[in-house]
Structures are given as structure tokens and as C-alpha cells.
Amino acid sequence: MQLIAKNTFEELLEAIDMLCIPASKEMLDNLHRDVLSKVIPAETLPPVSELIFAKSAPILFFGQWKGRRIKILLCSENDKLTEASVYSVTKKMSIRVRSEHPEKPGLMVHHLSSQELVQAAFTGWTSGQYDLGIFKKPEDNNLKSNSTSVYTFLPKGINQSTAEEGITIGEVQQEVMDLVNTPANHQSPELLGDWATQSAATYKYKATILNKEKLNELGMHALLAVNRGSEDPAIMIVTHYSHPDAKKRIALIGKGVIFDTGGVSIKDSKNMHYMKSDMAGAAAALGTVEACARLGLKVDVMAITPVTDNSIGTMSLKPGDVISSYAGKSIEVIDTDAEGRLILADALAYAVKEYQPDVMVDMATLTGSIIAAIGPHAAGLFTKNDQLAESLRQAGESSGERLWRMPMFDEYQEDMQSDIADIKNLSEKPYAGSVTAAKFLEFFTSDHPSWAHLDIAGMGYQPNGFGKSYCATAYGVRLLLKWMKS
Numbered sequence: 001m002q003l004i005a006k007n008t009f010e011e012l013l014e015a016i017d018m019l020c021i022p023a024s025k026e027m028l029d030n031l032h033r034d035v036l037s038k039v040i041p042a043e044t045l046p047p048v049s050e051l052i053f054a055k056s057a058p059i060l061f062f063g064q065w066k067g068r069r070i071k072i073l074l075c076s077e078n079d080k081l082t083e084a085s086v087y088s089v090t091k092k093m094s095i096r097v098r099s100e101h102p103e104k105p106g107l108m109v110h111h112l113s114s115q116e117l118v119q120a121a122f123t124g125w126t127s128g129q130y131d132l133g134i135f136k137k138p139e140d141n142n143l144k145s146n147s148t149s150v151y152t153f154l155p156k157g158i159n160q161s162t163a164e165e166g167i168t169i170g171e172v173q174q175e176v177m178d179l180v181n182t183p184a185n186h187q188s189p190e191l192l193g194d195w196a197t198q199s200a201a202t203y204k205y206k207a208t209i210l211n212k213e214k215l216n217e218l219g220m221h222a223l224l225a226v227n228r229g230s231e232d233p234a235i236m237i238v239t240h241y242s243h244p245d246a247k248k249r250i251a252l253i254g255k256g257v258i259f260d261t262g263g264v265s266i267k268d269s270k271n272m273h274y275m276k277s278d279m280a281g282a283a284a285a286l287g288t289v290e291a292c293a294r295l296g297l298k299v300d301v302m303a304i305t306p307v308t309d310n311s312i313g314t315m316s317l318k319p320g321d322v323i324s325s326y327a328g329k330s331i332e333v334i335d336t337d338a339e340g341r342l343i344l345a346d347a348l349a350y351a352v353k354e355y356q357p358d359v360m361v362d363m364a365t366l367t368g369s370i371i372a373a374i375g376p377h378a379a380g381l382f383t384k385n386d387q388l389a390e391s392l393r394q395a396g397e398s399s400g401e402r403l404w405r406m407p408m409f410d411e412y413q414e415d416m417q418s419d420i421a422d423i424k425n426l427s428e429k430p431y432a433g434s435v436t437a438a439k440f441l442e443f444f445t446s447d448h449p450s451w452a453h454l455d456i457a458g459m460g461y462q463p464n465g466f467g468k469s470y471c472a473t474a475y476g477v478r479l480l481l482k483w484m485k486s
């Protein structure tokens with residue numbers, strides 16, 4: 001996405017054929033007086049009361065500037081402009097812009113009062129330009145090539161680099177969405193590994209691929225057990241970006257199940273096609289490391305992502321099997337559809353032993369139970385560390401990628417006790433499935449004092465404006481960047 005910054009608002013109006021205005025309820029009076037009345041003829045200028053009714057859906061007007069028609073798109077969602085609301089309304093407008101096909105779209109940001117708000121606007125804009133029609137013929141596709149640039153006029157004191165950083169984050173989100181939306185027959189552990197290798201070479205950070213042979217040698221028995229039914233060998237991708245001024249080492253662990261059939265404990269077929277999204281945690285972790293490298297953040301951050309299919313074959317893991325794990329702990333597999341926690345068990349134990357991170361955050365589309373508990377408006381946050389919980393919660397609040405803290409009481413661990421092995425992979429109680437999943441993961445963290453688990457099952461893949469159905473959201477990238485910057 002190319003940014004074309006003009007020196008004045010008038011110059012911006014001269015250059016564009018469409019103006020998009022991220023707004024809030026409390027500023028509509030000012031916008032009406034200072035902006036809309038200048039570019040919309042008095043006889044067609046809607047009253048402020050109509051703008052308020054347009055809450056949360058973008059509304060389109062026709063304006064004029066020096067005898068030339070300009071389309072104006074305005075969207076207001078909340079009373080106040082916050083990072084979360086600016087991102088959200090700008091993304092909505094950006095998606096809408098594609099159906100208007102402007103040749104020269106402009107994004108108005110000079111009414112935004114901080115770097116964070118301007119950056120959020122450009123991230124929302126770039127994210128909204130994502131092209132979901134991966135396999136469509138170009139002539140049937142919504143997205144026109146001219147949407148690759150955006151015009152603006154920046155407020156005083158805001159550098160162009162602020163807007164460009166916003167664009168970079170949006171570009172990373174586009175890549176993450178692409179990884180998740182790509183169907184399983186066009187995706188594989190190897191291809192995801194290639195993506196990481198390519199990204200690391202381009203943006204100058206490290207990527208290591210642990211292939212199946214290496215996983216065997218290391219004793220990643222739980223990851224390899226899940227992989228048994230698949231024709232594509234499992235891998236572990238480790239990416240690492242390190243700034244010399246970084247104060248602590250952060251490990252992001254992401255669940256990378258390319259497609260989850262459930263295995264022998266096969267899923268209901270009704271929504272099984274959504275299961276191409278079961279690597280949303282891995283994609284977000286890998287994308288976040290790329291973003292850190294591209295933005296040059298002063299952090300030391302790694303992504304550790306176990307990647308495999310959960311398929312069905314003659315060799316598949318069976319319910320009742322007892323497997324080993326990298327941590328040397330035995331696991332009774334009650335349900336082969338609780339595979340995410342198996343591969344994460346190895347990744348978490350490996351992260352602790354091999355890299356001794358100061359902080360560990362894992363992201364996984366882990367349980368349907370978290371959706372049953374809190375729906376599609378927040379991810380579940382599981383940690384015993386109050387300080388870590390609060391810093392993540394705040395980052396979620398300001399980015400709009402919200403988190404809601406769930407309990408981690410030790411009583412829940414009792415539901416994971418197996419008669420035959422050290423632990424079982426599913427509580428057989430009809431409640432608290434997301435909590436017992438988190439307790440299972442905790443068992444493999446060596447009681448790391450600063451570990452949090454984010455269950456993003458309701459957040460990584462949901463209706464979000466790009467199409468009629470569910471698609472990727474890139475949830476986690478903005479949240480973690482905000483958290484690392486705080």
C-alpha cells in the first residue's frame with residue numbers, strides 16, 4: 001500500500017475522487033460544520049441527526065470540490081474516537097470503498113489527535129483492502145489494482161512514518177488472513193514453513209524449520225502422534241527477531257493445525273469446512289514476529305509453531321491410546337479431536353527447555369467451549385500471573401482485540417487426571433472445557449511464572465465484512481503488538 005501525503009486538506013481534496021472520514025458521535029457537529037458543509041452543496045447536505053442514525057455502517061454522500069464530484073464516506077461507531085473504533089470504522093469503510101471503485105481514494109486523518117489513532121486508521125484501511133477472492137477470476141473480483149495507494153493529509157506533528165507503520169501492520173494482517181483463508185488442499189506444514197523462511201529472508205530475521213526427522217530425534221511424541229493420520233509430515237517452525245536493546249525474551253506459541261477433521265473422533269460435518277482456520281494461532285504468532293521485524297521494535301520475540309494436519313488414516317491416533325510427549329509425560333488420548341493441546345504441549349515444553357523465555361503467550365483456536373462461554377466478542381485469557389493478565393487485558397481493550405480472563409483454579413486439574421497415564425487430554429465432565437484445556441497446557445509449562453494462554457477459537461475466524469460467510473480476522477497481531485509496545 002502506497003501512501004501519498006498532501007500538504008493541505010485542500011490539496012488532498014484536489015487529488016482525490018473519494019474521501020473517507022473515520023468519525024465518532026461526539027465530533028459529528030464539528031465535522032458537519034468544518035468539513036461536510038465545505039464539500040457538500042447546501043441542498044443535499046444531510047442534517048447531523050441523520051449522521052447519528054448512520055452509526056456503525058458507512059454512509060455515502062456526493063460532494064463537490066471546485067466543480068468536480070467527490071464521493072464522501074463517513075462512519076461513526078462509538079461516542080469517542082479510540083484506537084479500537086478508528087480501526088474498526090476505517091476497516092469497514094475500506095471494505096465498502098472497494099464496491100465504489102474510486103481511482104484515488106483519500107483517508108481523512110487530520111482530525112485525529114494522536115499517533116496511535118492515525119496509525120490505527122491506516123492499519124484499518126490496509127486491512128480492509130484485503131482480497132478474499134483468492135481463487136476468483138480477476139474480472140469477477142471486487143478488488144481493483146488501483147486500491148494499492150491511498151491519499152491523505154497528515155495532522156501537524158505526525159510523521160509519515162507513523163502512517164506507514166500503520167500500513168505495515170495492515171499488510172501483515174493481510175498475509176495472516178491469507179494464510180488462514182487458504183484452504184487445506186492449497187496449504188500444508190511445508191508451505192507454511194516456506195512462508196516463514198521467505199518472510200525471514202525478506203525482513204531479516206531468523207527462521208528454523210524442525211522437520212519430521214528432527215522432531216523424532218527431539219522426541220516430540222505428542223506432535224508426531226497427531227500427525228500419524230496425515231500424508232504431510234509435521235514440522236515445528238521457530239522464527240526469531242531480536243533487537244539489541246530488548247529487555248526480555250518473549251515466546252509466542254501458536255497452534256498450527258492445517259485442517260482439523262477431529263481425527264477418529266471425527267467432527268460433525270456441518271461446519272467442518274471452517275476447520276481450515278485451525279492454524280489461526282500459528283499464523284498470528286508468525287505474523288507478529290514478521291511485524292516486529294518490519295517495524296524494528298525493541299523486542300526479542302520468537303514464534304514457536306507446531307504444524308500438522310489432524311487427519312484420518314490407517315495409522316491415525318485412536319481414542320484410548322496412550323502417547324508420550326516431549327516433556328516425558330504420558331498422555332491418555334480420550335478424544336482425538338482434542339489434538340491442539342497435544343501439539344501445544346510439546347511446543348510449550350520445548351519453548352521452556354530450549355529457550356527459557358521470560359514471558360510465554362500461546363494462541364490457539366482451542367475449544368468450542370470458549371465460544372459457548374463468551375461468544376465471538378473476546379478471546380479467553382488464562383493465566384495465574386495477575387500482572388501479565390492485566391497488561392494483556394489492557395492491550396486487548398485499546399486494540400479492540402479484547403480478552404476476557406477465565407479461572408485457573410487447581411480444582412479443575414483434577415478433571416484431567418487419568419487412571420492409566422500422567423494426564424488425559426479431555427475432561428469428561430460436561431462443563432468448563434476451555435478451562436480444563438488450559439489446565440492441560442499448564443501441565444507442560446514447568447510452572448512457568450509468566451505464561452498466558454489465549455483461546456482464540458471464537459476470534460480468529462468469524463464474519464467480519466470481507467464476505468458473506470466466516471473468514472480470517474488476523475486476531476492477535478494488533479493485540480500482541482500493542483502489548484509489546486506497552
Ligand SMILES: [Zn+2]
Nearest residue numbers: 260337338339
Ligand atoms: Zn480438534
